[in-house]
Amino acid sequence: MARGRKVNSNGEKSMKLLREKAIEIFSEYGYFQTKISDIVKAANVTQPTFYLYFESKETLYKEIITEFKFNLEEIFDDTVNEYEHHQDSKVTIQVLLTRIFNYFALNPHLTKIGLTESDMSLNGILSQKFKNICEKFVSNFLNNEIASHIFVQSLIGSVERVSLSALLEENMKPEKLAEEIVNIYFSREEATVSI
Amino acid sequence: MARGRKVNSNGEKSMKLLREKAIEIFSEYGYFQTKISDIVKAANVTQPTFYLYFESKETLYKEIITEFKFNLEEIFDDTVNEYEHHQDSKVTIQVLLTRIFNYFALNPHLTKIGLTESDMSLNGILSQKFKNICEKFVSNFLNNEIASHIFVQSLIGSVERVSLSALLEENMKPEKLAEEIVNIYFSREEATVSI
Amino acid sequence: MARGRKVNSNGEKSMKLLREKAIEIFSEYGYFQTKISDIVKAANVTQPTFYLYFESKETLYKEIITEFKFNLEEIFDDTVNEYEHHQDSKVTIQVLLTRIFNYFALNPHLTKIGLTESDMSLNGILSQKFKNICEKFVSNFLNNEIASHIFVQSLIGSVERVSLSALLEENMKPEKLAEEIVNIYFSREEATVSI
Amino acid sequence: MARGRKVNSNGEKSMKLLREKAIEIFSEYGYFQTKISDIVKAANVTQPTFYLYFESKETLYKEIITEFKFNLEEIFDDTVNEYEHHQDSKVTIQVLLTRIFNYFALNPHLTKIGLTESDMSLNGILSQKFKNICEKFVSNFLNNEIASHIFVQSLIGSVERVSLSALLEENMKPEKLAEEIVNIYFSREEATVSI
DNA sequence: TATGAATGAGCCTTCATTCAT
DNA sequence: AATGAATGAAGGCTCATTCAT
Numbered sequence: 001m002a003r004g005r006k007v008n009s010n011g012e013k014s015m016k017l018l019r020e021k022a023i024e025i026f027s028e029y030g031y032f033q034t035k036i037s038d039i040v041k042a043a044n045v046t047q048p049t050f051y052l053y054f055e056s057k058e059t060l061y062k063e064i065i066t067e068f069k070f071n072l073e074e075i076f077d078d079t080v081n082e083y084e085h086h087q088d089s090k091v092t093i094q095v096l097l098t099r100i101f102n103y104f105a106l107n108p109h110l111t112k113i114g115l116t117e118s119d120m121s122l123n124g125i126l127s128q129k130f131k132n133i134c135e136k137f138v139s140n141f142l143n144n145e146i147a148s149h150i151f152v153q154s155l156i157g158s159v160e161r162v163s164l165s166a167l168l169e170e171n172m173k174p175e176k177l178a179e180e181i182v183n184i185y186f187s188r189e190e191a192t193v194s195i
Numbered sequence: 196m197a198r199g200r201k202v203n204s205n206g207e208k209s210m211k212l213l214r215e216k217a218i219e220i221f222s223e224y225g226y227f228q229t230k231i232s233d234i235v236k237a238a239n240v241t242q243p244t245f246y247l248y249f250e251s252k253e254t255l256y257k258e259i260i261t262e263f264k265f266n267l268e269e270i271f272d273d274t275v276n277e278y279e280h281h282q283d284s285k286v287t288i289q290v291l292l293t294r295i296f297n298y299f300a301l302n303p304h305l306t307k308i309g310l311t312e313s314d315m316s317l318n319g320i321l322s323q324k325f326k327n328i329c330e331k332f333v334s335n336f337l338n339n340e341i342a343s344h345i346f347v348q349s350l351i352g353s354v355e356r357v358s359l360s361a362l363l364e365e366n367m368k369p370e371k372l373a374e375e376i377v378n379i380y381f382s383r384e385e386a387t388v389s390i
Numbered sequence: 391m392a393r394g395r396k397v398n399s400n401g402e403k404s405m406k407l408l409r410e411k412a413i414e415i416f417s418e419y420g421y422f423q424t425k426i427s428d429i430v431k432a433a434n435v436t437q438p439t440f441y442l443y444f445e446s447k448e449t450l451y452k453e454i455i456t457e458f459k460f461n462l463e464e465i466f467d468d469t470v471n472e473y474e475h476h477q478d479s480k481v482t483i484q485v486l487l488t489r490i491f492n493y494f495a496l497n498p499h500l501t502k503i504g505l506t507e508s509d510m511s512l513n514g515i516l517s518q519k520f521k522n523i524c525e526k527f528v529s530n531f532l533n534n535e536i537a538s539h540i541f542v543q544s545l546i547g548s549v550e551r552v553s554l555s556a557l558l559e560e561n562m563k564p565e566k567l568a569e570e571i572v573n574i575y576f577s578r579e580e581a582t583v584s585i
Numbered sequence: 586m587a588r589g590r591k592v593n594s595n596g597e598k599s600m601k602l603l604r605e606k607a608i609e610i611f612s613e614y615g616y617f618q619t620k621i622s623d624i625v626k627a628a629n630v631t632q633p634t635f636y637l638y639f640e641s642k643e644t645l646y647k648e649i650i651t652e653f654k655f656n657l658e659e660i661f662d663d664t665v666n667e668y669e670h671h672q673d674s675k676v677t678i679q680v681l682l683t684r685i686f687n688y689f690a691l692n693p694h695l696t697k698i699g700l701t702e703s704d705m706s707l708n709g710i711l712s713q714k715f716k717n718i719c720e721k722f723v724s725n726f727l728n729n730e731i732a733s734h735i736f737v738q739s740l741i742g743s744v745e746r747v748s749l750s751a752l753l754e755e756n757m758k759p760e761k762l763a764e765e766i767v768n769i770y771f772s773r774e775e776a777t778v779s780i
Numbered sequence: 781t782a783t784g785a786a787t788g789a790g791c792c793t794t795c796a797t798t799c800a801t
Numbered sequence: 802a803a804t805g806a807a808t809g810a811a812g813g814c815t816c817a818t819t820c821a822t
Contacts, residue, residue, distance in 0.1 A: 004820025005785040014785080032227035035812065046787050051814065150361055150375045157356025158349035165348050172341070180345045185379065198801060200802040209802080231796060241804050243798075252796070393822060395781040404781080422617035426817060436783050438819075447817065536757070540765045543750050544743035551742025556735055570735045575769065589799025590806040599806080620791065631808050636793070786820080792813090799807080 001046075015053040017043045022060055027109035030116070031061055068114035069125050071107075075099050076129050093133060094182045097159065101167055101174030108168050115160050127152060155185055210248040212238045217255055222304035225311070226256055263309035264320050266302075270294050271324050288328060289377045292354065296369030299358050307363060310355050322347060350380055405443040407433045412450055417499035420506070421451055458504040461497075465489050466519050483523060484572045487549065491557055491564030498558050505550050516546060545575055586631075600638040602628045607645055612694035615701070616646055653699035656692075660684050661714050678718060679767045682744065686752055686759030693753050700745050711741060740770055 021042040025034045036057055040050050054060040079099055083092040104111040131152045158181055166172045216237035220229045231252055235245050249255040274294055278287040299306040326347045353376055361367045411432035415424045426447055430440050444450040469489055473482040494501040521542045548571055556562045606627035610619045621642055625635050639645040664684060668677040689696040716737045743766055751757045 001787070002820070003787045003818065005822075006787095007821065009785055009821080011785060030227075036814085037812075047813085048788085048815080049786060052785075057813075146367070146371070147375055147378070150357060150367075150372065151379060153357050153360050154353035154376060154379055157352035157354070159352070160356065161352025162345060162348050166345055172345070176341070177345065180342055181349060183342075184346060184349055198804045201804090206802060230794090242796085243805085244803055246797070247802070393783045396783090401781060422615075425815090437817085438784085439782055441818070442781070536761070537765055537768070540747060540751055540757070540762065541769060543747050544766060544769055547742035547744070547746025548739035549742070550746065552735060552738050555738050562731070562735075566731070567735065570732055571739060573732070574736060574739055586808070587799070588797065588808045590801075591808095592800065594800080594806055596806060621793090622791075632792085633794080633809085634807060637806075642792075782822100784820105784822080787818085789816095789818105791815085794812085795810095797808085797810105799805105801803100801805080 011053075014043070014045060014049060018045070018050060018053060019060070019064070023064055023109045023113065026061065026064065027112040027116075064110065064113060065117065068107075068110050071103060072100065072114075072125060073129075075103055076126065080129075080133065089133060090182060090186045093186065094178050096133070097178035097181055098175050100159070101163065101177050104163050104167055105174050111163060112168065115164055127156060130156060151185075155181075158184070206247075209238070209240055209244060213240070213245060213248060214255070214259070218259055218304045218308065221256065221259065222307040222311075259305065259308060260312065263302075263305050266298060267295065267309075267320060268324075270298055271321065275324075275328065284328060285377060285381045288381065289373050291328070292373035292376055293370055295354070296358065296362055296372050299362055300369050303363050306358060310359055322351060325351060346380075350376075353379070401443075404433070404435055404439060408435070408440060408443060409450070409454070413454055413499045413503065416451065416454065417502040417506075454500065454503060455507065458497075458500050461493060462490065462504075462516070463519075465493055466516065470519070470523065479523060480572060480576045483576065484568050486523070487568035487571055488565055490549070491553065491567050494553050494557055495564050501553065502558065505554055520546060541575075545571075548574070596638075599628070599630060599634060603630070603635060603638060604645070604649070608649055608694045608698065611646065611649065612697040612701075649695065649698060650702065653692075653695050656688060657685065657699075657711070658714075660688055661711065665714070665718065674718060675767060675771045678771065679763050681718070682763035682766055683760055685744070686748065686762050689748050689752055690759050696748060697753065700749055715741060736770075740766075743769070 018039060022034070022039045025038050025042060029038075034057075036047055036050055040047050043049075054063075076096065079092065079096045083095060086092055131148075134152055134155070135148065162177055162181065167174065167177055213234060217229075217234045220233050220237060224233075229252075231242055231245055235242050249258075271291065274287065274291045278290060281287055326343075329347055329350070330343065357372055357376065361372055362369065408429060412424070412429045415428050415432060419428075424447075426437055426440055430437050444453075466486065469482065469486045473485060476482055521538075524542055524545070525538065552567055552571065557564065557567055603624060607619070607624045610623050610627060614623075619642075621632055621635055625632050628634075639648075661681065664677065664681045668680060671677055716734075719737055719740065720733065747762055747766065752759065752762055
């Protein structure tokens with residue numbers, strides 16, 4: 001291919017395409033097995049073009065992870081604010097989970113990356129926030145500190161695994177998943193809420 | 196300049212040492228960031244010695260993972276056999292979890308590797324087995340197929356995360372953890388069993 | 391997004407600015423460590439603009455060096471012509487050095503480039519001319535060919551180093567430097583001339 | 586070529602060869618135009634071998650420069666110590682120059698590198714030492730501070746240029762050069778000393 | 781006249797692996 | 802059983818340069 005600008009080329013578009021392809025490939029092969037050459041091949045550009053838009057492979061990766069974290073926290077905070085004065089925290093949690101699962105379903109590759117990077121995982125991002133929410137509810141039937149700490153970790157683990165398997169691989173409905181998780185953790189009776 | 200066999204050297208010992216160090220380093224840095232040069236440095240031998248005992252980096256890694264899987268399955272099968280005729284499957288599960296957590300606590304590095312490698316994780320190894328065990332119990336209060344499937348995945352996720360965090364990082368007691376998990380998943384009342 | 395001619399832009403001006411900035415940066419970082427991106431950044435234009443006015447990085451560099459050489463030779467030739475019939479060649483030399491040092495002082499960046507590029511340096515440019523001038527004088531107190539050859543090289547070396555250090559870094563007066571060099575090379579007595 | 590150790594290979598030898606070739610090529614093409622591929626080709630090894638013995642291209646280069654500086658300073662210090670109590674500092678200087686030129690003649694490539702790297706050159710290395718030596722002598726016929734400062738710079742410039750041209754390119758005798766330089770700088774009468 | 785967007789070509793460096801001793 | 806010495810094969814990144822607008 002000749003040097004210089006391509007016909008109809010557009011920087012914004014190229015950058016977006018590169019980022020998208022990067023997310024896809026990172027999610028499939030992981031950070032270390034993803035070569036920049038793979039990404040640019042998928043985006044149909046050459047390697048220097050990659051460096052036109054991203055500082056390095058690592059930088060792009062961190063950007064992606066940051067984006068994931070940011071979105072998740074936004075969902076979290078928005079929901080909590082919205083339901084702040086709701087009486088039944090079980091409802092809050094179910095809504096929250098539904099929204100999170102919906103976000104995951106809409107961003108499967110990004111989610112796979114986010115949940116697979118052990119170094120951070122949901123644990124780091126959400127444990128504190130989950131803890132706060134759960135606390136009210138948990139205190140009703142959990143007698144001590146430690147138990148509640150484990151309860152939260154367990155919940156996070158459930159969300160992680162169910163997301164990776166049932167949601168992303170088996171395409172189950174976000175609403176259904178949220179309902180089931182809530183059933184497991186917060187009741188034995190039927191509990192359904194609309195969002 | 197001196198070459199050849201070290202004084203007091205012993206093949207068996209070198210191999211064991213290499214495997215141990217490999218497990219430690221893999222668990223800390225992950226497969227791709229672990230260099231053979233790191234492993235041999237830690238074992239105080241040279242690189243060709245590594246290839247005296249292992250075919251390749253990948254082979255050794257797979258061996259390690261296989262060992263982990265094998266041990267886990269053994270615990271699983273032994274426990275199930277032992278408690279086959281026990282009336283309360285909740286007890287079986289609590290015993291099983293206690294043993295698994297104990298094994299994890301005794302093999303922290305190996306466990307970190309096993310649970311961190313998303314490509315397989317407990318999910319692949321244990322889901323079917325857990326399913327079988329759970330089924331009896333679950334059928335009591337879960338009305339359908341799908342719910343039970345999610346229930347199992349959730350349980351596995353809980354075990355994974357609680358193992359990595361509460362058990363390995365925060366050094367909580369295996370027995371305590373098993374108890375709490377069982378409490379979350381199988382009852383709201385106190386439930387303690389001895390192993 | 392806006393492309394095309396800048397408001398108030400002017401080709402001549404851009405070219406001059408680019409050349410100036412190039413000289414500054416070349417002199418500070420050297421040919422290989424100077425990137426075109428540095429030059430255009432300093433001139434506040436984009437890379438293609440550079441190629442509007444110069445064929446290549448190398449071409450511009452050679453142009454610059456040629457300019458330096460040309461100016462130097464002009465000073466040389468003018469002075470020699472002017473003082474052709476002067477009796478005391480010591481005076482000629484002192485005038486010559488004064489003018490050269492003055493030119494250097496007025497063009498510090500260009501001079502740094504010219505004197506630092508070992509591949510050519512003053513040696514190549516001036517040795518023959520200096521030789522001719524010196525000859526008359528030198529023959530008075532130097533007995534042989536070889537000695538005179540070394541004498542000239544030594545003089546050139548002195549001029550080079552004194553220019554880079556005393557003149558450009560320590561800001562000594564051109565007149566003073568010329569006087570001292572002449573003192574070293576052509577006498578022990580006081581010798582001052584006006585230009 | 587097959588992988589692994591070459592027949593009769595020897596690390597010490599490879600390293601020396603690489604360093605030698607590096608010096609040759611650096612001196613001919615300069616730091617930036619010397620590719621590691623050039624060096625290893627000349628030494629008949631592959632690129633990774635280079636990194637077996639040197640940290641990087643830059644590191645090797647600095648090592649080389651440091652070696653040059655070190656040797657020069659040694660010559661300098663030894664000579665000064667030896668002639669400390671000599672009455673005629675002119676003799677000291679002539680001996681010193683003779684030795685330096687001899688060292689240069691024996692290490693032409695190294696010298697070319699050392700004198701060509703403008704960033705340090707003899708100036709940085711030797712000016713202070715030369716100053717000290719010259720002082721005694723200079724004070725006899727130079728009336729002031731500034732003059733003596735220029736005198737020393739001039740001397741260094743002479744040594745640099747004469748080394749690169751007369752000595753390394755034209756193969757003049759070190760002794761002869763030293764004598765001539767001393768004649769220029771320290772007398773008009775004949776001055777010969779044996780070393 | 782000037783810019784936005786892109787590429788060809790290449791260099792440094794790393795790492796798993798292998799031969800010769 | 803173990804080491805010293807070496808290499809094949811990539812991969813990340815940079816930079817001068819060039820189209821299309």
